Amino acid sequence: MVQLFLQKLALDEGGDKTAVKERLSLLQKLESIIWSVLTSEGRYEARLWLCNTISCIHTITPQDQHDLFMDLLRSSLSKHDVAAQLLQMIFEKRPEKAGHVIAKKCYMLEKFFEGNPRHVLQWFDNFAGASESGHTKGARAISQFAFVNRDICWEELEWKGKHGQSPAVVATKPHYFQDLDVLQTVENFLEYVPDFWSSDELVESVKDGEILQIDKKYFVDQFVQMMYRENCEDIWAVIEEFLMEEQFSYLSQHLLIQLDECMLLTFLKSLSKYVCQNMQCKDFAYPSCWLENLLSACDSNISLDEILLLNAVIVRGRQLLRLMGDEEHGDERGKMEELLQAASAFSDADHWALMKECIQMKQLAAVKWIGLQSWVLYYCLSKECKTPQAWELLFIRNGITFRKADDYSLLRSGEFSEGFDSDGGDMDSSRGGHKKRRRERKKRKKYGKDESILDELVEFEPSNGWLGLHLGGRRWLLSTDGFSCVWNMVDIPEHLSAHCFRTWMKWVCSKWRL
Template structure:
C-alpha cells in the first residue's frame, strides 16, 4: 500500500478502536494490545510503572503470582537478584527501619541487615510468600516505591498473567479514557507496519466493520492514480479499493482481488475434487466468452461498455476478462510450439532463452511470478493411497505466511511440458525477463489487464 502513510494507518485503526457501533471493539483492542505486548512490552511496562500501586491488588491472595515475581533471588557469584526480588531486597535495605521486621525467614532465626548486606545469597532463605503478604498488609509504601516501579518498567510482568493486563488496559482505554494509554497506542499504530496490523486485526471484524474500514481506506488512497503503475499487482489492488470501496459490499473487491492477484490459487481451488461442479460451470462460461471471433475488433464491444459504464463494472469486466485469458492460456498452451505460435499470431516478438528449466510440481518457477506468489509458498502433493489431505494456513510471528492449498493431481497437465519446457524473452517487457511456460499465462493476462486499464483510465480522464 504505497499510498497509505503511517498517519493514515493510525487514523484508520483508531477509528475502529473508537467506534461505539462496533460489537467487537473490546476484542479488537485486546488483540492490538497483545501485539504490543509481544513486540514492545516496555512501552506498556512504563505505564504500569507509573501506576505501580495498582499491582497491590494484582498480588493480593495469589501465591502463584507472588512466587513467580518475587522469588528470583541470586545464589551469589556476582549474579544480581532479578524482577521483584531485586525490588524487595533494595527497598528492605533502604527502608529497614520500617520494614525489616516484616521479612519472614525459613530458618530458626532471622537475618540482620548487616549480615545480609555482606552475604546477599542469604535472601534465598526468605519465605517469599509470607514476606510479600506482610508487605501487602503492613508496608503500603513499597507498592508505590521507585524500587518496585523500576522492577516492572521493562514490561516482563505482563507475561505472568497476560489476560489480567489485557483487561486492565482495555478498561484504561474505554472506562477511564487514559491519555497515557491512547498516546502509546497512537505511537505504535504509526510505527508498526500496515501489513502486520491488517493481518492481526482485520480478521476479527464483522463484514460491516470490514466494509467500513475498506471504504475509509479507499478514501485515503492517492486520488491521482498514475496509469504507469498498472503493471504492479499492489497498485492494482489500490485502484480496486479507491474505485470500488463504496459499492456497498466487499464481495466485488474480494472477487476482483482474486481474479487479478490470486489467479493461480483460484484455478487450483477450482481443479480440486470438491470444486468440480463449479469448475464445469466456469469452463462453460469461459468457452462462450472465447467463442467470440478472434479478430482485431473482438474486444471493441467490451471496451465501448467500459467507456460508458460505472467504474466498478468496468474494472470488474476487465478483471474477469484477464482471468478468462489466464484460464484459457493455462489449458491451451501446453508445448513450446503452441506458445511460439501464440506469440506470432499476436505480433509479440520473442527470443528463445538459453536457459531451460523443468517444471516443478507446484508450477512455479524460481525467477518470476506474481507479487503475491513470491510471498506465498504453494505446496502441492500427489495423491496418497486415494486420500487427500487439507492443510491449514500457518502464520508465523514475523507476519510472513504460507498458503497451502487443496492438493490435486497435476500429472496429466504437466507431462507434456516437462521434457521440453523452455523460456522466452518477450518484447512486451523489453526482453528484460526470461518467462517460463508456467509463468506466461499469468504474465500475459496481467500485461493485457494493465494495458486495458491504461486505455480505460485515459478515456475517463
Template sequence: MIHLFLSKPNANDKGDSASAEAIIALLHQLGTVVWSIIVSSGAKPEARLWLCKSVSLLTSLSPRDQRDLFRNMLRSESVNVELASQVLQMVFEKRPRLAGSILAKRSHLLEKFFQGNPRRILKWFSNFDAGGGSDHKKGAKALSQFAFINRDICWEELEWKGKHGQSPAMVATKPHYFLDLDVLRTVDNFVEYVPDFWSSSEFAESLKDGEILSLDTKYFVQLFIDLMYKDDSRDVWEAVDDFLMDTSFSSLCNHLLISLQESELLIFLKLLSKSLSLRVENMGLGNSLCWLEIVLSKCKDFASIDQLLLLNMVINQGRQLLRLMQDEECQEEKEKVQDIVLQINNTSSSSSSFAAILEGCLGMRTLDVVKLLGLYSWVNHYVLSKECRTLESWESLFIINGITFRKSGTYPILDHDGIKQEENRSKLDSKSPGAIHLKKKEKRRKKKRRTVGFNDDGSDDDDLFVRDDGQDMQSQTRSWLLSTDGFSAPWTMPDLPEHLAKHCFSLWMKWVFTKQTDVA
C-alpha cells in the same frame, strides 16, 4: 490461437460493438458461476483472508493516515474488544517498554495482580543473585532496594526460612543472604502491611522494561482495555497511537484484520476508502494490485464485500480458483465455466471486439470496469492453463502475441518473429586455441545432453520425459525471461498463466483509466 491483446487498440477503432456486448454478457455469467464456486466449495472464509492479504500490500497510506484508520476502528461505536486485544498483544510483543512505562506510572495497580497468587509472586520476586548479591533481577531487586531504604518501617515484615532473621547490617555485607528469604510470606506481608511498596520508585523501575507482561498476557490485556475504554486514559491512547504510526501497514493488517468479522471488515474497508484519494498518475497502474486502490478510492460505500472477494480471487488468486474447481461438488459449475470460456474465445477472436469492450468501459462504473477486466484476464489464465502444455506451445504463444523472450540460461533474446536480437559472439578464427576449446566444450555439452533420459533417440532434452497427459515433466522446470517484466525474472510453465493474466489485467487497466482521464 490465443490472443492476449497486449497491443493498445487504435484510438479511432470503436470496434465490433455486437461482439463486445455478447462478450460482456458472457463475462457477467462467468462472474456469477465463479462466485457460486467460491460459496459452494466453502472457500469464502479463505477468500476473505486473501483479500486481507491484498489490503496489507497497499502502500498509499501515510503513517498518520494508517494511525487514524486503525484508531477509528478502535474508537467505533461498536467497540471491538477482540481488535483492541490484538493491538495490545502486538504492543506487548514488539514494544514492551511502551506498555511497561505506562504500568510503571500505575504500579499500585499491580498489588491486586500479586495478591493471593503464589505463582506470580515466585516468578517475579524470587530472582535473587546467588553470587555476590549485586545482580538481583526483576521484583527481587525492587524488594531488596526498598527494604534497605525503608528498613525502619518494613524490615520486620521480611520473613526468613532459617530459625532466626537477618539484620540489615548482616544482609548489607552479605547480599546473597536474600536467598534465604521466604518470598511468599514476605510479599503477602507487603500486600497487607506495606502499601507504600506498590507505589514506590523501586517497584515502578522494575516494571519499565515490560518484562512483567509475559507473566500473564491475558490479565494485562484486560487491564489495558479497561484503561482505554473505562478510564479513557490519555497516555494509553497516545501509546497506542505511537505504535500504530511506527508499525508498518502490512504488519498491522496481517495481525489485525484476521480477527475481524465480515461486517467489521466491511467497516474497515469503508474507513480505508475515505483515507484514499488517488489521482491516476499515482495509482501504480502497472501492478495487479492497482485495482484495489482504484476501487477503494473511487467507491466510497459498499453494501457487502462479496464483490471485492470475487475480484481479488480472479485477479490475484487465479491459480487457487482453478484448484477450487477441482472439487467434486463443483463439477456442474466447472462445466458451465468451460462452456462460457469457449463461447468467449469464439466471440473474441479479433482485436476489434476487444477494442469495443475497452471503449464500452469508458461509460461504466469503476467497480464494473474492474470486474469486467478482471474476469476477462482470468479467462486468459484459464485458457493458458488448459491449452499451453509444452515448450513449443508457449514459445508459439510468445511469438504470436509479440512477447520478446529468452530461454533462461545462455539463450539469446528472441523477438516476436522468433528472430535472434543478439548475434552470437563474433566467430573466432577456426585455427585459434579459443575456437578449438569452444568447439570441444560444445561437443561435450551435446554428448552429455544425449546421455540423459530413458530412451535415447538423439532428440534434444526439451523432448524428454513426456507424461501420459502429454505434458513435458522436465519442461516444468524450464524457464523464460520475458519482455512483459523487462526480463527481470525467469518464468516456468506452471507460473506463466498467472503471470500473463496479471500482466494483461494491468495493461488493460492502464489503458482504460488513463483514457477515462483524457476524456474527462
C-alpha cells in the same frame, strides 16, 4: 493456443457484437460460480485476501493511518477486538511503552500478583546464586526495597530455614536470598507493605515491559478496560504514537482481519477519503492500484461482496483456483470447466470490442468484467501450458520477447559438480561437454532472431527429474516486465494474467480520461 489480447486495436475496428454478448454472458455465469464458492467456506479466506490487498496501498500518510485507525478504535462496533489486537502488537514491538503505563498503576500490579502463585514465582523468584552476577526482575526490586526500608519491612521477609537472616549477613552474602519463601513474602508485602507497590524499586523493574510476557491476556484486558471505562490518557498516547510510527501495511494485515464485514466496509469507505490517484496508481504499478482507483472514483453504493469478488479474480487468481479445487466445490468446478471450454473462441477484434463496451460502463462494472476476463486467461494458461516448449510458442505468438534464464543463485556453491547443462539439458560430468554446449549456444546467436528462437524450441527438457527440481522447469526473462524478473512455469500464469489486466485497464482508463 491461448490468446493474450495484447495487440491493441483502434476504437473504430469492429468485432463480432454477438461474440461480445456471448462473452459477457459467459463472464456473468462465471461470476455466479465464483461467488457461490466465496460465499461458502471461502468467505473468510476472501476477506483475508482483501485485507492483504488493502495493506499494499501506498498513498496513505502516517497522519492518514493514524486518523483511520483511531476512528476505528473510537467507533462503537467491534472496537474491543481491534483494541485487544492492537495492544498485543504494542506489547510485542514496544513493550517498554506499555511498561511505563504499568509502572504508574500500582493497583494493577497488586491485582496481578494477588492470589496467583504462578505470577508471583515467575516475577519474584529470580534471586542470584553464589556464582551469578545479580538478582533480576522482581527479585531485585524486593532486595533493594528491603535494604532501603529494612526498619519497616525486613520482618515481613519469610525465610525457609529455621531462622531468618539479618540485613548485615545478607548484604555480604546476597545469594542467601535464595532461601527466601517468595510466596509468603509477597503475600506479606501485599497485606502489610503497601508502599512497596508504588516504590521506585518496583517501578524500575517493570518499566522495560518484560512483565508482560508472564500473562499478556491479563494486561490486554486491563488496558482495554482503562481505555474505554477510564479513558486513560497514558494508554491512548501510547496507541496514537504507535499508529503514527508503524507501517500501514503492518497495521492493516494485523488489525483489519479482526473486523466484521460491516466494519470492514465502513473502513473501506473511510479509506476512500485518503487514497489518491498518483501516476503509479494510473499505471497500475501495485497490486492494490485497482482498488485505490476504484475507491477514489466510486460512490458509497459499492458493496463488500463486489469488492471481495474483484479482489479474488484480479490479484488472487492462484488461491481462487486452489480453493475451487477443494473437494466440497466439485459441482462448481465441473460447471466452470464446462463453461470455459469455449473460452478460447474469441478473436483479438472481439476482445477489444469488449474493451470498447467497457468504456461505456461505470468503472465498477468495467473493472469487474476485465477482472473476470483476466481470471479466465489465468485459468486457461494454468490448464493448457504444461511444457517449456508450449510457453515459448505462446510467447512468440503473442509478441512477447523472452530470454532463457540460467540463474542458479539459490543453489549452494559446488552443487553442480555433477554437471548440469545450463539450458536444462542432460547431466554430463565432463567439463568438455559444457564447453561444447556453450560453443553451440554462441553459434546460435549468429542466426536471425526467428531462427534462433525456433532453434531453442527444439531443445527438449530432460526426463531425469530435473524439471521438477528446478522450480517448474525452464525459467525466462520476459519483456512484459522489462526483463526485470526471472519467471518459472508455476508463476507465469499469474504474471501474464496480471500483465494483461493492467494492459486492458490502462487502455480503458485512457479512453475515460479523453
